[in-house]
Amino acid sequence: MMPDTDPLLPDTPPAAHAEPLLKVQSLFCERDERVLFSDLSFSVGSGQLMQVLGSNGSGKTTLLRIICGLNDSYEGTILWRGMPVTDQRETFLASLLYIGHRVGVNRILTPRENLRWSASLHTPVDDLRIADALARVGLKAFEDVPCRNLSAGQNQRVSLARLLISPATLWILDEPFTTLDVYGVRELERLLAEHIDNGGSALVTTHHRLNVPCAVERLNLDGVEQPL
Amino acid sequence: MSAGTVPEVSTWGAFVATLRRDLLVAFKRRNDLLNPIMFFLIVVTLFPLGVSPDPLELAGISAGVVWVSALLASMLSLDNLYRADYEDGSLEQLLLSPQPLFFLVLAKNIAHWLISGLPVVVLSPLLAYMLYLPEGAYWTLVLTLLIGTPVLSLFGSIGVALTVGLGSRGLILAVIVLPLTMPVLIIGAKAVTDVMFGLPVGSHFALLGAMLAVALSIAPLASAAALRISVN
Numbered sequence: 001m002m003p004d005t006d007p008l009l010p011d012t013p014p015a016a017h018a019e020p021l022l023k024v025q026s027l028f029c030e031r032d033e034r035v036l037f038s039d040l041s042f043s044v045g046s047g048q049l050m051q052v053l054g055s056n057g058s059g060k061t062t063l064l065r066i067i068c069g070l071n072d073s074y075e076g077t078i079l080w081r082g083m084p085v086t087d088q089r090e091t092f093l094a095s096l097l098y099i100g101h102r103v104g105v106n107r108i109l110t111p112r113e114n115l116r117w118s119a120s121l122h123t124p125v126d127d128l129r130i131a132d133a134l135a136r137v138g139l140k141a142f143e144d145v146p147c148r149n150l151s152a153g154q155n156q157r158v159s160l161a162r163l164l165i166s167p168a169t170l171w172i173l174d175e176p177f178t179t180l181d182v183y184g185v186r187e188l189e190r191l192l193a194e195h196i197d198n199g200g201s202a203l204v205t206t207h208h209r210l211n212v213p214c215a216v217e218r219l220n221l222d223g224v225e226q227p228l
Numbered sequence: 229m230s231a232g233t234v235p236e237v238s239t240w241g242a243f244v245a246t247l248r249r250d251l252l253v254a255f256k257r258r259n260d261l262l263n264p265i266m267f268f269l270i271v272v273t274l275f276p277l278g279v280s281p282d283p284l285e286l287a288g289i290s291a292g293v294v295w296v297s298a299l300l301a302s303m304l305s306l307d308n309l310y311r312a313d314y315e316d317g318s319l320e321q322l323l324l325s326p327q328p329l330f331f332l333v334l335a336k337n338i339a340h341w342l343i344s345g346l347p348v349v350v351l352s353p354l355l356a357y358m359l360y361l362p363e364g365a366y367w368t369l370v371l372t373l374l375i376g377t378p379v380l381s382l383f384g385s386i387g388v389a390l391t392v393g394l395g396s397r398g399l400i401l402a403v404i405v406l407p408l409t410m411p412v413l414i415i416g417a418k419a420v421t422d423v424m425f426g427l428p429v430g431s432h433f434a435l436l437g438a439m440l441a442v443a444l445s446i447a448p449l450a451s452a453a454a455l456r457i458s459v460n
Contacts, residue, residue, distance in 0.1 A: 070320060071460055094326040102317025106249075108256045113249070120245030121325035121332075124238065146256075 027076035054221030097168035103159035107148035133164035171202040250339035268301040283360040290359035291420030302380040305344040329452040345377030372416040382447035383408040389454035
């Protein structure tokens with residue numbers, strides 16, 4: 001399933017990046033005897049937002065999990081700041097923030113307790129930052145409610161609060177908009193824009209048309225441009 | 229989102245936070261906390277009813293009964309170790325931490341032992357009294373359990389880590405874990421029985437200690453590798 005066209009279909013001409021942060025070279029992945037992608041190459045630079053598109057089952061989630069290192073059934077090279085990620089896993093993980101389909105929020109704990117643990121796995125932050133982050137994602141007054149009593153959208157917001165307390169350069173977000181309401185969508189778009197503005201980069205899968213002031217590059221795994 | 233400060237990487241901090249989190253989850257789910265202890269108590273109390281209330285007969289099997297019950301209680305609570313984390317995505321977050329997975333897994337294993345193993349150790353003299361264990365063997369029983377139950381948690385963790393991604397686990401966990409933990413059961417129970425007959429038990433303790441040392445150094449590595457495979 002070689003894409004006919006170049007998989008990189010930028011909205012606007014990419015800015016001149018000195019060295020891309022993340023570089024994926026001739027990636028090949030096969031699942032259940034079906035080739036998901038072959039010879040897939042792209043790079044994400046500092047201040048770049050990339051939207052991964054593709055029909056259901058085209059391998060968007062697999063691609064993101066491969067980049068994070070959660071899935072190792074692939075061939076090809078993934079470079080972080082010019083070095084293979086497999087040679088510098090800890091450095092790469094320290095710069096990475098991943099939010100998957102399963103948002104990583106324990107249902108018994110409260111949003112505050114969840115964030116405290118998430119932060120401690122990467123960079124510990126004080127409770128004030130956590131309270132601020134929760135307020136910013138609209139969970140003020142819900143800080144100490146067990147997450148099982150919150151809605152799916154609110155749980156997604158708990159995971160998005162992680163974006164605010166993490167110093168990670170690269171955000172990898174898998175369908176982060178699915179359960180959010182319109183205000184949540186707008187808030188996340190603002191967060192993304194801020195992150196890009198600060199020189200961060202992001203890789204996002206969504207079918208939603210991103211309404212952000214910065215340029216959005218598109219990576220289409222189907223090889224055919226889809227109407228948005 | 230200040231990118232100015234250098235992130236302070238602290239393995240110890242992540243270790244303590246993970247331990248605290250797992251204990252917090254357990255305390256908030258009282259059932260999970262009480263189940264292994266209740267199971268342990270029930271199984272042991274059934275033996276005088278089912279076998280014989282005769283003190284001599286009970287004394288003979290007491291060490292084995294307490295040890296087998298401790299093993300089963302540990303197995304019963306193993307499933308909680310990674311399952312919820314696998315289902316809600318926390319496990320992926322754990323694997324994506326820049327901290328060494330060895331210590332994070334070890335923290336979870338220690339939490340499991342504190343929840344399921346330590347209460348068994350603490351309650352064992354009471355049950356030994358009920359089963360007419362000779363007085364001289366109490367300390368040996370408590371000590372063998374104290375050294376042995378962490379090994380049960382550490383080896384059990386490997387089995388759970390391997391099977392956490394499977395839809396229906398059924399007995400497969402027991403098939404993987406029991407052969408690993410069998411030597412602990414044999415030596416632990418044997419030490420208590422030997423003390424009852426006035427035999428030296430130094431070598432048994434040496435073996436149990438060696439098992440704990442091996443488990444502490446190898447089991448978290450194996451669990452970490454198994455978790456990576458399960459999430460893959």
